Amino acid sequence: MTTISRLASDLSRLGRESDMLDTIVTMMGDDLLDAPSTDGRSRREVVATLADSGFALAAAVDAAAGNTPTDTAVPDDARVRYRESNTVFAAAADRLDQLPDDAAVEHAGVALQRDDVVGQRIAEVVLANNVISRVWTLDEADPDSVLNALDAMVRRLESRDDAPSLTLATLEGDRWELHGGGQEVSGTREHLAQWLAHGEADDLPAVPAWS
Template sequence: MIKTVQSLAGDIGRMQRESGMVMATVASLADDELERPTRCAGWTRAHVIAHLARGADAMTNLATWAVTGQESPDYESAAQRDADIEAGARQSAADLAADLEQANERLLGAFQALKSGVRVRTLPTWPAGEIDAFSLPARRTTELILHHDDLGTTWELHEADPDSVLDAIEVYVRRLQGNPDSPGLRIIAGEGDEWTVGDGSFRIEGYYEELLAFLTRERVEEGLQYEGELPKLPPW
C-alpha cells in the first residue's frame, strides 16, 4: 500500500463515505440495541462505537504529529485504553453517537492538514509498527468498515467501496508479513490482485470481501476457495 500526498484526496473521500455510513448506523441504534454482542469477543455494540471514537482521537494525534513535528502524547497503557472504552460504552445512544461524530470531525481536520505536507513522514504505532503518515486515512477507513461489519446490523462488507476493502486487505497483509507467527499464505483475489505471506505455501482465493472476512476475523464466507484445513492466523 503506497500512499502519497497525491493520494490523500481520494483516500479522505473514501474515509468520509465509510464514516457517513457508520454514523447512519450508529444514529439509528436505540439504547437497548447498544447492549447486543458483536463479532468482537466480549464487546457490545457500545464498546465497538466507543473504540471507534477513541481510535479517531489516536489518529488525530498521529496526523498532528506528522504535520507539526511535535511528538504526540505517550501511548496509553492497555489498561487505560480499556478503561476509556468502558467509560464510553456507558453513555446513552445519543451521547455515544455525538462523541463519535465529534471525534470524526476532529480527525477529518487533522487529515486535511496532511495535504500541505508533513515534517514527520514515518510514525511509530502499536501494534502496526512504523507507518507512513499518508497511509493514515486508508487505515482509518479499514477500522471503519471492519467495525461497521462487527456491529452485526444489516450493513455488510460488500457495501463498502471496493478500494476501501482493497486497502484494508493490504493493511492486514502487511501485518501478517511482519509477524513471525504468520503462516505461509498465497492470497489471490478474484479481482486480480495477489499477495504472498512467508513461503506462500497455503493458497486461498476469493473476492475482496471474502478474503477480508477471513484475514481479519477468520470468518469463512461462501465463495472462499482453499484445500485442506485453514491455517490459524495470529491474533491482532
C-alpha cells in the first residue's frame, strides 16, 4: 500500500471510530457524562482530554511542517470541543504529505513518524471510547484500530523510564520488545490492549496505565 492510499484508508477508519464515539457521547445525558468512567475520571473529562489531544496533535503536525498553527476557539462544552478537534485534526492530516519522510511529529512526549500520526489519533479515540462506553469495548473496534492502540501504548511505554522490560506477542503475529525485551506476555490484540490500557491484569506485570 502506498503512503497516499494508506493515509486515505487510515483517515476513513478514523472517521468511523470518531463517529462511533460521537454517537455514544451524544446519546448520554449530562448525568451519565459526569459519572465516572472505568479509569476513575468523569466521562466528560475523558472526552475533553481527548479533544485537547486532537488539537495538540494537529498543532504538532503544523509545527513539523513549518506552518503557523491556526488559532482555534476552544468550546467549553466537551462534546462540541471533541467534534471541533476532529475537524481541526482532519485538516492537519491533509497536510501530512507536506512533511518529509524522516520528519518527526512531537506529541505527548513521543516522536511520531509521519505515517504513524493518524494511527496515533485512532488509538486515542478507541482507547477513550473503551473507558467511556458501557456498551462498546475494544473488541468492537476495527482490528487495525486495535493494532494502532497497541502501537501507541508501546511507543508511550518505550518513552517511560518506569515501564518494565517486556516482550509482547499477539496471537495475530505482532511482536514488540520494550526496553530491550524481557518477560514475554502473549494473547490476542484485544487482551493485550486492555491490559496495557488499564495498567494491570491478573497474573500480568503492572505497567503505567494509559491516560
